[in-house]
Amino acid sequence: MRFFLAFLLALALPVHAQQLSDEYSIIGQMNAIYDGAETDFFIATRPERGDSFAEIKVFMGREVLQITGVSADENGGYDNPMLSFTIGLNGNNLGMMNSLTVMESGRDMQHPTEAIGIEGELQITNFIRTDGGTISFDFSASAVRKVLNDEWEQSPEEGMPPLPVSGHVALVIPAEFIAE
Numbered sequence: 642m643r644f645f646l647a648f649l650l651a652l653a654l655p656v657h658a659q660q661l662s663d664e665y666s667i668i669g670q671m672n673a674i675y676d677g678a679e680t681d682f683f684i685a686t687r688p689e690r691g692d693s694f695a696e697i698k699v700f701m702g703r704e705v706l707q708i709t710g711v712s713a714d715e716n717g718g719y720d721n722p723m724l725s726f727t728i729g730l731n732g733n734n735l736g737m738m739n740s741l742t743v744m745e746s747g748r749d750m751q752h753p754t755e756a757i758g759i760e761g762e763l764q765i766t767n768f769i770r771t772d773g774g775t776i777s778f779d780f781s782a783s784a785v786r787k788v789l790n791d792e793w794e795q796s797p798e799e800g801m802p803p804l805p806v807s808g809h810v811a812l813v814i815p816a817e818f819i820a821e
Contacts, residue, residue, distance in 0.1 A: 661685055662717025668695060669776075669812020671710035671724055676745075676804060682710025682724055684812045694719075695776075696818035697730070704730040704820070706776065708810065721746045724806065726780075728765065735768040741782050743804060751789045754804050761785040761803065774814040781807035 661667065661683050669684035686693040694709040706728040711719035723744040729736030740757035748754065756763040761784045768778040786801035 659713040661713045671808055671810045673806055673808030675806050684708060684710050693818040695812055695814050697820055699820045706730055733770040735765060739763055739765055741784060743784050754784045754786045756782040756784040774819055777811040779809050
């Protein structure tokens with residue numbers, strides 16, 4: 642099943658798109674309309690480093706799914722823009738407290754773009770999770786561009802419109818990145 646998914650993902654990637662280097666093992670993809678353009682984001686592991694851009698952790702007794710889709714730079718490394726989801730799970734179902742953080746090109750940590758809580762909008766639909774680590778869902782969001790002051794308090798950035806983003810996420814999380 643994993644090899645079949647990897648084969649389908651390889652066929653879906655545009656020929657002209659930059660690719661991640663051999664340091665990464667692709668485990669999924671986000672196909673999105675990002676800032677008005679069709680954009681593909683990679684979801685990967687780095688086997689030699691033992692880390693993953695997707696994992697299920699247990700936090701305060703609750704399962705939390707964290708997925709980051711990245712762009713590739715000209716050297717095969719990861720780069721902005723990035724889309725990062727934090728999704729509460731209730732067994733194999735979607736839980737509460739879901740968020741999207743966007744690392745936009747040209748913006749830094751003091752200028753986050755987020756759909757979290759009452760700021761911005763995030764809808765996740767068609768959520769599927771299997772015991773084998775397969776995850777898929779559709780999403781649409783209106784992320785708020787924010788600015789942090791010297792005390793690291795956030796507020797919407799004046800004159801900056803919300804960032805619309807929508808798409809589909811499909812991946813298989815390797816067992817070693819699923820906490821039990």
